[in-house]
Amino acid sequence: MKLLLTGKNGQVGFELQRALAPLGEVVAVDQAECDLANPDAIRQLVDDVRPDVIVNPAAYTAVDMAETEQELAHAINARAPGIFGELAKESGALVIHYSTDYVFDGKKAGAYCESDSPNPQSVYGKTKLEGEQALLASGAATLIFRTSWVVGAHGNNFAKTILRLAAEREQLSVVADQWGAPTSAALLADVTAQLIARYQQEEVSRFPLGLYHVVASGLTNWNAYARYIGQTALKAGKQLKLLPEAIKEITTAEYPLPAKRPANSQLDSSHFQKTFGLCLPQWEQGLDHILQQILK
Numbered sequence: 001m002k003l004l005l006t007g008k009n010g011q012v013g014f015e016l017q018r019a020l021a022p023l024g025e026v027v028a029v030d031q032a033e034c035d036l037a038n039p040d041a042i043r044q045l046v047d048d049v050r051p052d053v054i055v056n057p058a059a060y061t062a063v064d065m066a067e068t069e070q071e072l073a074h075a076i077n078a079r080a081p082g083i084f085g086e087l088a089k090e091s092g093a094l095v096i097h098y099s100t101d102y103v104f105d106g107k108k109a110g111a112y113c114e115s116d117s118p119n120p121q122s123v124y125g126k127t128k129l130e131g132e133q134a135l136l137a138s139g140a141a142t143l144i145f146r147t148s149w150v151v152g153a154h155g156n157n158f159a160k161t162i163l164r165l166a167a168e169r170e171q172l173s174v175v176a177d178q179w180g181a182p183t184s185a186a187l188l189a190d191v192t193a194q195l196i197a198r199y200q201q202e203e204v205s206r207f208p209l210g211l212y213h214v215v216a217s218g219l220t221n222w223n224a225y226a227r228y229i230g231q232t233a234l235k236a237g238k239q240l241k242l243l244p245e246a247i248k249e250i251t252t253a254e255y256p257l258p259a260k261r262p263a264n265s266q267l268d269s270s271h272f273q274k275t276f277g278l279c280l281p282q283w284e285q286g287l288d289h290i291l292q293q294i295l296k
Helices: 011-023 039-049 070-091 123-137 158-168 185-201 222-235 270-276 283-295
Strands: 002-005 025-028 053-056 094-100 141-147 173-175 210-213 248-250
Touching (some): 002 039, 011 025, 053 070, 094 123, 094 185, 158 222, 173 222, 185 270, 185 283
Parallel strands (some): 053 094, 094 141, 141 210, 173 248
């Protein structure tokens, strides 16, 4: 089996290189090797590789910059997935794509199900939703995984930022009114690899393709998340200027940003877990493993 992987240097892409390796030949590219904002470059890449599976974690993820770089965000997040779908439909390839909690407005009281109507509040969220829709409309064999608060040992993320700031500062404020579940990039990669292996073995007509919510279990807010990171670092012997309990709780209104964030990023993964018989562990489990690697 031949697998084409985009975004190889991103958090999920980096882990996917490891997880996909036992399944076949993995051709992994980054933005320098294939500009996903260029449709011709995408078509040339797929024509050259001729993959059986296209795995696309690459995205324009600069949430605030997307408010002004709308055309670029649209090209990468909305148009590119549709092109992958169009090409996969022609060749019979499977496309696996990753989306986000930002497709919702965050106003629901409980966790969002796949059947809930999206209502993105930012350019990033809107373009990611358009990417989902374009891929599904292509008619290709597709798995779309909506996830949230991705964290990994590789790349830049919230956990690394908190560790750096806690070592440098004696004061820090983090919002406490946005809720979700930090989800390990390694978990997403391992789940992806398992399902590709199943897809390879089963009849395509029987395989439950479509859109799924895939996040770690449990719930926290950004402030509690930051404190957990600090507590774990202290237990590991890291010197911090800022004690975890001193991280100040603030509201989203007190920390305005160009792009609006969902107050509620809870995604219900029960449909995914029941369909595939997989258990998604508590967010602390994945984060602990990541922090062990970072703190070394």
